[in-house]
Amino acid sequence: MTTRVRFAPSPTGYLHIGATRSGLFNYLYARHMGGKFLLRIEDTDLQRSTEESTRSILEGLRWLGLDYDEQIVFQSDNADKHRAAALELLEAGKAYRDFTPKETVSGVNIKEAIADRARAAQGEKSMRDNQYRHLSKEESETKANAGEPFAIRLKVPETGKSSFEDAVYGLQERDYAEIEDLVLLRSDGHPLYNLAVVCDDIEMRITDVIRGQDHLTNTHKQILIYEALGKTPPRFAHLPLILAPGGKKLSKRIHGEIVSMTTYRAAGFLAAAFRNFLALLGWSAGEEREIYNLNELIEKFSLEHIHRSNAVFNFQENDPRHWTDDKAIWMNAEYIRTMPLADLIPLVKAELKQTKLWREEYEDDDKLWFEKTVDLIRERFFTLKDFSNQGRAYFSEDFDFDEKAVDKNLRKFPDLQTWLPELADRLESVEDFTHDNLETVIKQFTEEKATKFGVIMNGARSLLTGLAVGPSMLAVFETLGREKSVLRLRSQVAWNL
RNA sequence: GGCGCAUUCGUCCAGUGGUUAGGACGCGAGGUUCUCAACCUUGAAACAGGAGUUCAAUUCUCCUAUGCGCUACCA
Numbered sequence: 135m136t137t138r139v140r141f142a143p144s145p146t147g148y149l150h151i152g153a154t155r156s157g158l159f160n161y162l163y164a165r166h167m168g169g170k171f172l173l174r175i176e177d178t179d180l181q182r183s184t185e186e187s188t189r190s191i192l193e194g195l196r197w198l199g200l201d202y203d204e205q206i207v208f209q210s211d212n213a214d215k216h217r218a219a220a221l222e223l224l225e226a227g228k229a230y231r232d233f234t235p236k237e238t239v240s241g242v243n244i245k246e247a248i249a250d251r252a253r254a255a256q257g258e259k260s261m262r263d264n265q266y267r268h269l270s271k272e273e274s275e276t277k278a279n280a281g282e283p284f285a286i287r288l289k290v291p292e293t294g295k296s297s298f299e300d301a302v303y304g305l306q307e308r309d310y311a312e313i314e315d316l317v318l319l320r321s322d323g324h325p326l327y328n329l330a331v332v333c334d335d336i337e338m339r340i341t342d343v344i345r346g347q348d349h350l351t352n353t354h355k356q357i358l359i360y361e362a363l364g365k366t367p368p369r370f371a372h373l374p375l376i377l378a379p380g381g382k383k384l385s386k387r388i389h390g391e392i393v394s395m396t397t398y399r400a401a402g403f404l405a406a407a408f409r410n411f412l413a414l415l416g417w418s419a420g421e422e423r424e425i426y427n428l429n430e431l432i433e434k435f436s437l438e439h440i441h442r443s444n445a446v447f448n449f450q451e452n453d454p455r456h457w458t459d460d461k462a463i464w465m466n467a468e469y470i471r472t473m474p475l476a477d478l479i480p481l482v483k484a485e486l487k488q489t490k491l492w493r494e495e496y497e498d499d500d501k502l503w504f505e506k507t508v509d510l511i512r513e514r515f516f517t518l519k520d521f522s523n524q525g526r527a528y529f530s531e532d533f534d535f536d537e538k539a540v541d542k543n544l545r546k547f548p549d550l551q552t553w554l555p556e557l558a559d560r561l562e563s564v565e566d567f568t569h570d571n572l573e574t575v576i577k578q579f580t581e582e583k584a585t586k587f588g589v590i591m592n593g594a595r596s597l598l599t600g601l602a603v604g605p606s607m608l609a610v611f612e613t614l615g616r617e618k619s620v621l622r623l624r625s626q627v628a629w630n631l
Numbered sequence: 632g633g634c635g636c637a638u639u640c641g642u643c644c645a646g647u648g649g650u651u652a653g654g655a656c657g658c659g660a661g662g663u664u665c666u667c668a669a670c671c672u673u674g675a676a677a678c679a680g681g682a683g684u685u686c687a688a689u690u691c692u693c694c695u696a697u698g699c700g701c702u703a704c705c706a
Contacts, residue, residue, distance in 0.1 A: 144706055179706060236704055244703075252702055253632040285704050303636065312634055312702085320704040327706050351635055351701040374637080374699095381698050411643095414655095418644050422654040441644085444699060448642045448657090455668090461643060461656045471669080514669050543666080576665095591665035603667035 137169025138341050141195075141202070142209075142331070144176040145187035147386060148394040149194035151447065152346065152376040155412045159373060160344045161200040162413070162435040172338055173202040176209045178330055183210075194395040198405050199428060207338060209330055216325030216333045219363065220286045220318040228362040229318060231274045231284040232266045236321055261314045262292055286319040288358060296354040301371035301437040303347075308354040316355050328352060332359040340368050344437075347372045347444075371437050374416045375444045384447060392449060392458060402517030403462070404481065407469040411462045415445045425468065467516040475509055482508050482521050489522035491529040507613050510605050527599040528613065535628045539602035543592040544628060550593040551629050553583055557590065558623035567616040569608045576608075598622045 141157040143149065164171035175191070177183040195202065223229035266274070267289065278284060290313050297307040318329040325333075335343060350372045360367040378384040384393050391397040398408050410426055418441075419426070419434040426434065450456040456463075470478065486492035496504040511525050527533040544550055557579055561567070564575050580587045591607040598610055598619060611619050 146706080176706065182706090232704085234704095238704085244705080248701095248703060249632075255632095287704090306635080308634075314702085317704050322704080324704080326704070331706090346700095347636070348700055354635095372636090377699075379642085383699080414643065416643095420645070422645060424644080424655060443637050445644090446642060456657080459642080459656085464656055467668085514667070516668075539666095586665085588665040595666065601666090603669095605667095605669090607665055 135341060137164060137167035138172060138339050139164045139169065139344055140172040140174050140335070140338060140340050141200075142174040142176050142334075142345075143191050144179060144182075145184060145191060146179060146182040147187055148396055149191045150384075150386070151393050151395060151412070152384060154194065154198070154395050155376060155415055156345055156373060157195060157200055158198065158409060158412055159417070159435075159440070162431055163342065163344060163437065164203075165432040166435045169341070170203040171200070172204055172207070172340070174207040174209060174334060174338065176327075176330070178209050178213070178325070178327070180210075190396060194399075197395070197399055198409050207334065209334060212330070212334055212337065213325055215337065216330050217319060217323065219333050220325065220329060223288065223318065223362050224286055226362075227271075227289075229286050229288050230267055230269065230315075231278055232264060232287045232315075232317070233277055233282050233284045234264070234266065236283070236285070261290065261311060264315060267315065283321040285317045285321045287315040287317050288355075288362060290315050290358060296357055298353060298357055298367065298370060300350070300353075301342075301369060302374075302440045303350065303372055303442060306350065306353070308351065313354060313358070316358075318359070328355050329359060332356050332363070335368060336360075336363070336365050342369045342371060344371045345373065347375050371440070373440060374442055376415055376447050377444050379446055379448055379450070381444070381446060389451075392451075393447075398458075398462075401458075402485065402519035403466050404469050404473075404518065406473070407466040408462065410469075411459070411465045415447070416440055424465075463516055470512050470515050470518075475505060478512065479505060479508060481518055485518045485521050486529060491522055491526065493529075503613075510609055510613055513605065514603070524601060524604075527601075531618075533600045535596065535600040535631060536602060537631075539596040539600065540628050540631060542602055543596040547585075547589055547593060549583070549585070550589070551626075553585075553590070554593055554597060555624045557594070558620045561611070561616065561623070562620050564616075567612065567619075569612055572608050572611050594623060597625065597628055600628075 139160045141160045143153050143157070161171045163169075173195070175188055177188070220229060224231065264287070266284075267287075269277075291310050293310060295307050295309045296313070297305065300306050316328060317326055319325055353370055353372075357367045376384055378389055382388075386393055399405075406427065409428065410424075410431070413426065413431050413435075414424060417435070417439055420439050447459055448461075449458045483492060483496070486496075493500070507528050508521070511521070511528060515521065515524065522529075557576070560575055560579055561572070564571055576590060577587060580590050583590075592602070595604055595607050595610065596602060598607075598614060604610060614622070
């Protein structure tokens with residue numbers, strides 16, 4: 135049987151980092167097994183679902199390279215089928231009409247209200263004491279025909295227990311006494327999540343359900359529905375959750391855009407790097423390696439190596455240097471500095487285009503120069519954004535001077551204000567504007583001025599790049615070339631700030 | 632409250648009935664260098680606690696603690 139898995143996000147906001155990881159694992163599993171990776175948008179929550187969100191999810195998946203098979207399924211399109219399934223179960227006597235007036239729980243602390251209610255009902259509560267559970271078919275129909283509103287609930291067996299073998303968590307058991315007669319169809323006719331999921335998974339012929347551990351206990355309910363419907367449940371694999379520092383839930387409301395995939399793309403992360411990082415949250419190939427390209431991930435991935443404890447997505451909110459997980463930042467830098475240059479170039483191009491720094495010559499007359507320059511500066515960069523920020527002086531005459539750099543490398547040595555233009559004169563006439571030659575000339579210049587090589591170089595760095603940090607200055611000179619180097623050494627702009 | 636799941640350095644991930652419990656990120660120190668967030672070397676850093684099984688337990692079992700999840704006519 136061909137493996138068929140699905141990623142089923144609900145379009146209520148941006149693509150969440152945890153959901154993305156579920157999507158990735160599903161994708162890796164499908165590709166590893168040579169199966170299908172399907173996409174289903176669970177848009178049954180009409181109030182909260184938006185098209186904008188769906189678009190954002192699709193974009194995120196495309197960015198990460200998680201291409202899906204077949205047609206996207208929109209859950210809301212199947213509402214009729216879900217209803218039909220509920221009615222079928224009602225007809226078969228496996229479900230019943232519950233005429234209990236709808237009790238609305240609302241407010242911010244829904245979870246607490248539910249827990250309170252459960253606490254209050256402790257002891258006297260039996261999951262099977264619903265008075266309508268045993269209503270005769272005739273009576274039930276009479277009431278329904280009279281227009282009394284009703285929900286449809288599944289008849290969960292009185293005794294026994296539900297069990298399944300989870301591919302990650304092992305044997306799972308739950309006593310039927312712990313499971314209430316769950317509602318399949320609301321009194322307004324809308325199908326509920328557990329029913330919808332089961333119906334769709336059946337319809338889509340899903341063989342393996344890989345999803346967050348928050349569904350682990352729900353699974354028993356779903357299996358009950360499969361059984362009532364006379365279908366064989368798929369194999370289940372639950373994933374550990376991704377939590378915020380301190381082991382708390384990672385939420386949009388509390389943690390903001392740090393949980394959104396769009397943030398990482400906008401911040402200059404490489405899809406390959408972030409995907410790699412995400413793959414290692416809750417899974418490992420069982421070896422001490424961490425850098426894997428997509429094909430390697432696909433090849434190595436297996437459910438057996440998913441582990442059971444939740445992972446913490448580590449970041450420090452008020453520290454710009456650790457604004458997101460250190461390892462993600464490190465991995466991004468690692469990719470930038472070690473990936474094939476040819477793969478990096480298009481990404482840098484996109485970044486420069488976006489910031490209006492791109493020039494067509496970079497693909498034409500200046501192609502070699504551009505590649506060489508990117509190769510030179512990428513060594514110290516962490517994100518693609520760095521190419522347009524820290525790297526700006528390589529691509530434009532319009533760059534800023536870092537105040538600290540000017541203080542430290544220029545103002546501190548007032549002589550440089552005359553020396554550097556002098557050096558410009560010297561460089562203007564140097565016959566070969568290359569590394570070794572420049573070194574000889576500048577060393578000599580340094581001796582004449584009885585100063586340190588570093589003083590000249592750092593001063594030049596600040597003037598040429600606006601920064602106090604960067605690649606070897608000889609390489610910077612060479613890259614910027616004679617004309618620009620000379621011009622910038624003579625410029626008084628930084629001195630007059 | 633009930634039920635379920637989990638617990639190895641700060642974080643991510645290895646690992647074994649007998650190991651100096653390993654790697655990575657981050658952090659500290661030193662080095663290299665014209666600067667640096669790069670590079671090299673190096674340091675600190677963990678088996679939640681208690682019982683039991685065993686010659687031996689981080690590894691197996693139980694209890695406790697803690698965290699998380701579910702407990703809804705939400706998804």
